[in-house]
Every structure is written in structure tokens, then in C-alpha cells.
Amino acid sequence: MRVEFNGVSLRYNTFEALKQITLRLEGEKIYGLLGRNGAGKTSLLTLLAAYREPTEGTITVNGQIHFENEKIMPDIAFLYERDYKEESETAKEVLEMAERYRPAYDREYAEYLVRRFKLPLEKPVKKLSKGMQSAMNVTLGLASRTAITIFDEVYLGMDAPTREIFYRELLEDQTRHPRMFILSTHLVSEMDHLFDEVIILDKGKVVVQEAYDRLVSRGVTVTGDERIVDPFVEGKKILNEQRLGKTKSVTLYGAFTEEEMARARSEGLDVGPVSLQDLFIFLTGEED
Known part of the structure; x- marks a missing residue:
């Protein structure tokens, strides 16, 4: 997969969240997306996930504009920390829905992850703990096996031992089924061993895009x-x-x-x- 941001800006009324972003992401890599609060990380990821259009510039996936592109969107999964208080579905129903819409979804692997994270499938999502909601999101992202999988801080609700399980599963599944992962995080020292390449945003601009080894x-x-x-x-x-x-x-x-x-x-x-x-x-x- 090849993702290109060309002169992308995003404004919310008069506030410019992203300023002339030019990026190229390609290959089966794990990208670490870093930035302080308000740097523009989530804005960038919502554009890549086609949740909105940029104010200026273009975003292409394999050379095609991806916004509302039904051929591309099933291959992009965006998992983020969300408020589930109105969700009445069980965790099992949420996973079954993902299976219907994700052509590469691996049910056997999802069931394995459910056991690893001890996820209670019959419990309504809104009644799950923050940690279990995070585990469900991670399971969705890994088992969907989309060509581009985006995790935006979904692991924050997990305790440290559970995050270690996630890191191990991420690396092992990347070996078995390589694809493009983008991990947005504030847990820099804990997650840096996962990254092939690092992107750092500051005040809506890219200040670094470099291979991890070269950067350090x-x-x-x-x-x-x-x-x-x-x-x-x-x-x-x-x-x-x-x-x-x-x-x-x-x-x-x-x-x-x-x-x-x-x-x-x-x-x-x-x-x-x-x-x-x-x-x-x-x-x-x-x-x-």
C-alpha cells in the first residue's frame, strides 16, 4: 500500500489543525505517530480514515483519492478511544459486525484474541470496563487484517500486562500477515521498540519522518x-x-x-x- 498526503491542510472554522502536510507512507511497516496534545495527530488520522475531507490538498491511496471510495475503504480500519455509553450491543455482536464488513477478517484469530484478553463476549459493550473496551478495539483492529490499520491511543485503557500482550500479538501478527500499521501514542518509551518508522507532528506540521534506527x-x-x-x-x-x-x-x-x-x-x-x-x-x- 502507498499513502500520500500532498499539501494537506485542515481547518475547523478559523483554527488550522494541519498545515500543508506532505507525507508518503508505503510498505508493510509499523509507523509510530507522535505529537504533544493538540499537535494534530487525530486530525491527520481521521483524514486518512476518510472521516472527513481536507480543507486543502489531496490524500491518495495507491494513487486514488480514497474519500468515499468503496474499493479502498474496506481496507482501512480506524480504531480509537470512544464513548460506548449508548452502545447496547454485546462485544460478540460488535465483532460479528466487523466480520461482515471486513473481507480479510479472521474469525479464528479473533476468537484467540478474545481468550488472550479474557474479553466477556456476552456483556453489553457499554458495561465493559475501559480496559475491556480497549481489548475489544485491539481485537477488532488485529483480526480485521486490513491493509491499513490505524490505532489512535486505543490501548490507554489497558493495564501494563495487557498492553504487553497487545505489543506481542501486534509484532507476531505483523510477521505472519504483514501490512501497514499506524500507532498514535503518548507512551513513547513503552512502545518505541514497535516502530519501523517515526512521524512527529508539532503544531499541525510534520517535523520528522524518519526510520526509527536512523532517528535515534x-x-x-x-x-x-x-x-x-x-x-x-x-x-x-x-x-x-x-x-x-x-x-x-x-x-x-x-x-x-x-x-x-x-x-x-x-x-x-x-x-x-x-x-x-x-x-x-x-x-x-x-x-x-
């Missing part, structure tokens, strides 16, 4: 005796600092040269990768 190579973390670390990092762009006794760890923006790496080793310093979360905070930080 933009910085380094230097750890050692603070008396050695402090002069070593002097004059460099510092993203984060941590201390434990006399040991200090400093995260820097900017890759090291081979000479700097050799010098660090010779002075007994450990040099490691930067975290995606530190980079995200830096790249979306407020200007002074």
Missing part, C-alpha cells in the same frame, strides 16, 4: 564519573541529565565522530544510544 542515531548518551563527563560534554546540546551518586548520564543531541567515540572510550566513558522519548521532547519543545 541523531544523539548519544554518555555515562561515567561526573568529573569526567562534565568537561567531555561541555559546549554540546544537552537533552537530559541523570545522576546516581558520582555517576552521571548525559543525553546529547548530535552524533559523535569516530574521534569523539575513541576519546570517550579512552577516558572510561560509556556511550550508548539516545532514547526516542528524549528526542521527541527536544524536537517538540517550546521555543524560548
Whole structure:
């Protein structure tokens, strides 16, 4: 699949939620979509899911305008945290409805996920806990096996052990049935191992679209005796600092040269990768 945003803007009355977005997503990858509150993540995803049209620009899937395109829409699933208080259907009925409308839906896999998440099928959706509602949404997204599957923070209601089950199932099913996933999240440090590519939005604009490995190579973390670390990092762009006794760890923006790496080793310093979360905070930080 190939998705292209070309000069896309979205306005709500006078508020411009997205500003001249140009993006290209392709292949069977897991994309991480990051941004602070109000950055435009959900607006971007609702456009991709064809819930609305852009104010300006075009969005195409495999070269075709996808809005109200009946050939394309069954291949895009958009799962998001929603209010189920008016929903009287049971979880079983919701899953059965998805099976009718999703041509690639795998009932056997859905039943397996129901058991994994201990989802009570006969209970009305509105009476499910937040965690179980999240598990139902994740089950819908994974079992539908659409060519483009979008998860917009649907896992927030899950507790940590259940989220780990989701992460494991996502990676395993991506191996068996590769497709395009887009995961919008604030759980950056918990989910970064899932991403093949990262997109960062800030104030309605794309500030980064880059492969995960290449992005985290933009910085380094230097750890050692603070008396050695402090002069070593002097004059460099510092993203984060941590201390434990006399040991200090400093995260820097900017890759090291081979000479700097050799010098660090010779002075007994450990040099490691930067975290995606530190980079995200830096790249979306407020200007002074």
C-alpha cells in the first residue's frame, strides 16, 4: 500500500489543525505517530480514515483519492478511544459486525484474541470496563487484517500486562500477515521498540519522518564519573541529565565522530544510544 498526503491542510472554522502536510507512507511497516496534545495527530488520522475531507490538498491511496471510495475503504480500519455509553450491543455482536464488513477478517484469530484478553463476549459493550473496551478495539483492529490499520491511543485503557500482550500479538501478527500499521501514542518509551518508522507532528506540521534506527542515531548518551563527563560534554546540546551518586548520564543531541567515540572510550566513558522519548521532547519543545 502507498499513502500520500500532498499539501494537506485542515481547518475547523478559523483554527488550522494541519498545515500543508506532505507525507508518503508505503510498505508493510509499523509507523509510530507522535505529537504533544493538540499537535494534530487525530486530525491527520481521521483524514486518512476518510472521516472527513481536507480543507486543502489531496490524500491518495495507491494513487486514488480514497474519500468515499468503496474499493479502498474496506481496507482501512480506524480504531480509537470512544464513548460506548449508548452502545447496547454485546462485544460478540460488535465483532460479528466487523466480520461482515471486513473481507480479510479472521474469525479464528479473533476468537484467540478474545481468550488472550479474557474479553466477556456476552456483556453489553457499554458495561465493559475501559480496559475491556480497549481489548475489544485491539481485537477488532488485529483480526480485521486490513491493509491499513490505524490505532489512535486505543490501548490507554489497558493495564501494563495487557498492553504487553497487545505489543506481542501486534509484532507476531505483523510477521505472519504483514501490512501497514499506524500507532498514535503518548507512551513513547513503552512502545518505541514497535516502530519501523517515526512521524512527529508539532503544531499541525510534520517535523520528522524518519526510520526509527536512523532517528535515534541523531544523539548519544554518555555515562561515567561526573568529573569526567562534565568537561567531555561541555559546549554540546544537552537533552537530559541523570545522576546516581558520582555517576552521571548525559543525553546529547548530535552524533559523535569516530574521534569523539575513541576519546570517550579512552577516558572510561560509556556511550550508548539516545532514547526516542528524549528526542521527541527536544524536537517538540517550546521555543524560548
